[in-house]
Amino acid sequence: MSGDDLTDPELASEAELAFEGALRPKSLEEFVGQTRVRGQLQLLLTAAVMQQRTPDHILLAGPPGLGKTTLAMIVAHEGGRPLRMSSGPAIQHAGDLAAILSSLVPGEVLFIDEIHRMARSAEEMLYLAMEDFRIDIMVGKGAGATSVPLDLSPFTLVGATTRAGLLPNPLRDRFGFTAHLEFYDEAELEQVLARAAAMLGLPIDGEAVAEIAGRCRGTPRIANRLLRRVRDYVLVHGSGRADGSGGRTGRADLEAVRAALDLYDVDELGLDRLDRAVMQTVLTRFGGGPVGLNTLAVSVGEESETIEAVVEPFLVRIGLIVRTPRGRMATPEAWRHFGLSERAPDAATALPIDDL
């Protein structure tokens, strides 16, 4: 994994998936942060148990790596229900969805990740399934085609999306509850990291934990990933102390964290190359903006969906960019962070991307 990939909340290698699986909290109580969402979910799940029915359908919205899959697993686990996992891109025809829905057992939790990427025909089938636990299956073709109703077992749909705005209203309205996951604050990330370090058997200093928490884009997935790189660093070099007194099995200290994260090009705000490229484009090529999303995406050679769902929410959150009706604009803080003084757009004097 390169330095860029290290802070990409969407990427996850197989080894990382196994590692994530081991670190996933299994209950709402163990789940760190998102206090409001946790309270709302707890109420919804408890009420369903008291009424002996399947919980309402749940939509989890928010940037990648904040715990949507983990929460879906918890919904199943807390209710002692089986879990079926699928994803929008895997459902390209209504038939794909019909096959899944018709094989659900009573009370099963169906998790559909990236639900906004499901085929339109499947989406329409889902409306009836969510509302009446029923689907209509088309048999035959052309004039002779007939629709045959099929009853389904009651189930709970947990949909996850990084782009709630892309879901058609009829689908969004059929979820009984929508949870908007927020980036985690540093105290919460410190808890995530301390828990993960303990599970990895990695002794780590408090200030080292705080340093990682400040550089992981408010995202537990990145926090855990950076922690793994720090663990590697300590394993190979010992702790970061100049005198090497940490030894090969040393503690992860502040020096080790700084050395490991600098090695992977993760700066003190957690910005990676793509973030920096976006900021540089806004600042130097467009004089601080406003600049439209598509122009920005083309300028940095990235898909606008990635800029909108992954890069921008974080840059907005840390106050480097604001969204205005006319486009994205850099804040005074952005000019300061990049050591530039505000000036008019001037393509001729734009810095090459590698200068930042």
Ligand SMILES: Nc1ncnc2c1ncn2[C@@H]1O[C@H](COP(=O)(O)OP(=O)(O)OP(=O)(O)O)[C@@H](O)[C@H]1O
């Ligand atoms: N609140 C939390 N407390 C502790 N660990 C967490 C929390 N949220 C997420 N994690 C950790 O972060 C990792 C990523 O979480 P998860 O896969 O649930 O994110 P996601 O939002 O579903 O991401 P994606 O949309 O990319 O699938 C998991 O391994 C989990 O251990």
